[in-house]
Amino acid sequence: MGATTSMASAQLSVTPGESIEANVLVRNNGTLVDQFSLDIVGDAREWVEVVPRVMNLMPGQDGTATVTFSPPRDSSVLAGPVPFGVRVLSREEPAGSSVEEGVVEVAAFTDLQVELSPKSSKCRSKAVHEVVVDNAGNHPVGVELVTIDPEEQLRLTLDHTSLMVQPGTSAFLKLRAKPYDRFLRGKERRHPFQVTATSADLPPTTVNGTVVQEQLLPKWLLPAAIAAVALAGVLAVLWFTMVKPTVQTAAREEAREQAQEMQGEMMDMANQAEEKAAEAEESAAEAEKKAAEAADTVAEVGGGGAGAARGATTSPEGVNIASGxxxxxxxxxxxxxxxxxxxxxxxxxxxxxxxxxxxxxxxxxxxxxxxxxxxxxxxxxxxxxxxxxxxxxxxxxxxxxxxxxxxxxxxxxxxxxxxxxxxxxxxxxxxxxxxxxxxxxxxxxxxxx
Known part of the structure; x- marks a missing residue:
């Protein structure tokens, strides 16, 4: 007894972003007026709606519910067959509940995006860019990457030229661009290049980039070198004409004064050494006394046990929640x-x-x-x-x-x-x-x- 269900078609097909409907027939085979609750089980329940969700049927009466399948157009729902079930629960006879099973085929769609970061870079010998391949579709996509240097001025190298990008994921590739020729001085040189991504399901996608090549010698280097040479010449003239004679005379007088001061300091140091030796003996005795007192204090503190070291965790109501x-x-x-x-x-x-x-x-x-x-x-x-x-x-x-x-x-x-x-x-x-x-x-x- 209870309920019986049937669906006109258990094999359905739907395109992401669109909807398709199917009718489910529910029959009350019991002898009492019954209320039936309908819901969806399986992976498709997030994007399937059944109307009505509750129906009241007399004994022997049939009721029809509409099931609408509306998968979103994003990578959360993968292409391929998705099994589902329409569950009908009887309030009066739960043991007579039933499930009508079916399969909906989700069509594949492709959404591939390619980005270059940064689009323009500056370098003297080598530049590094990042190529990002983003698969926003619902099935894996095989991608071939090709680098193009229209002026043949760059050596372009990619980590990988062939890859498989899973749905809802992005692939990050390093692109190294190295100019063939380098120059010490001169104006900046602009080298355009392209990265093209091809897939069997889509037309080619191309992103453009530019490498701005600078001279090897920094622009500030030559003015700084000239200024350094000029400053060195000025300092040499001042040294030999003014500073050196004055320094020599002052050095001789300073040496005599330092010799006299050193003799007095050596006498003071001898006296201080004797005094410090006596103080060191007194300090050693006092340190031994303090060490003994500290050991006694540590022993007293350690006697409190591990619980005292850890402390007690107390709730706002004054309850020790760390023991018991x-x-x-x-x-x-x-x-x-x-x-x-x-x-x-x-x-x-x-x-x-x-x-x-x-x-x-x-x-x-x-x-x-x-x-x-x-x-x-x-x-x-x-x-x-x-x-x-x-x-x-x-x-x-x-x-x-x-x-x-x-x-x-x-x-x-x-x-x-x-x-x-x-x-x-x-x-x-x-x-x-x-x-x-x-x-x-x-x-x-x-x-x-």
Missing amino acids: STVDFRITTDVAAAPDPEAFEPFGVPEGVIPADKTLVVTDIIMQNPRGDNGTLRILRGEDVLLEAGLANFRDLDYHFLEPWTFAPDAPLTVEVSCQTPGAPEPADGDCGPAVSFSGRLSGPTEGG
Whole structure:
């Protein structure tokens, strides 16, 4: 009993950026008035729409839904066959639900772009450019690259001349341009060149570039050399006529004064050496005393244990969340299907798991929805919602927290579930039954908290 479905054509073809429609016939084979929900399963569900999504049928009555396929014209949908399924869910007889399968052939399209960066460069002996080949189509494209130097003044070298560019990706190639001739001085020389990309599916694409060749000698070098020679001549004349005689006389007088000063300094240094030797003995004794005191202090500090070195991590409520006894438990649910998506049924922590004077510190959670129920699951601290997830979005989902969740006695942990449609195979009671496992610690207030 339940529903039967059929599609006029299970083999379809569509061009990206365009749409194609197909009709699905739904028949109520049951003995009760039933409501059927329609949706799409498979990789095509992101760009397939079914109208209507819900239909009510009398026993033996047929209904028709329109399925529209509209793949986007970009590289996110690859060319080729894409299987899909139109799923029809019965509210009265979920076990009688059905899936009509088919295949839609997505046509290939090509969108190849070629860029050159930079378009113009300056050099004395060698320039480097980058060729970017971007495949914005939905299938791999083989590309051949050819460099053209119309004036035959450059030696052009590419990393690769043949490549295969996958859809939605870009290939980056180094292009080295080296002029055949170089010159020491003269005006700049402009050398144009081209890079052409050819593909079997597209006409050739050409980008233009220019290498501006400069003289080997920097323009500032010759004026700087002339200025340096002139300055050296001026300094030589000043040295021999004025500076050298004055320096010689001053040097002799300075030498006599320094000799006298050195004799006095040597006597002072001898006296200071004796005084410093005595001070060094006193400093050594004092250093030994301080080292002994420091060793005693280190021993006292080290006696605090590793916990004192690490310190305690405390929550704003004064709870030590870095220590305590480990705990793990599981909250299971059993919720009847309800048409109101805001109808949530709460489930608390099993009795006896958390003592009344302890705070629960949660570090890991695992949410399980093995039957694929459809609805919403929420995790609350008191009346505050910490996490909300659609049941249809997961079968097994785990979270590991760098900063744990804390649940004080006055703000307990609660799991709420809103059941829309039980999963398959449906249990005998027709209810949703997701579960959440929690791991963490039981902690009390910190010392002095």
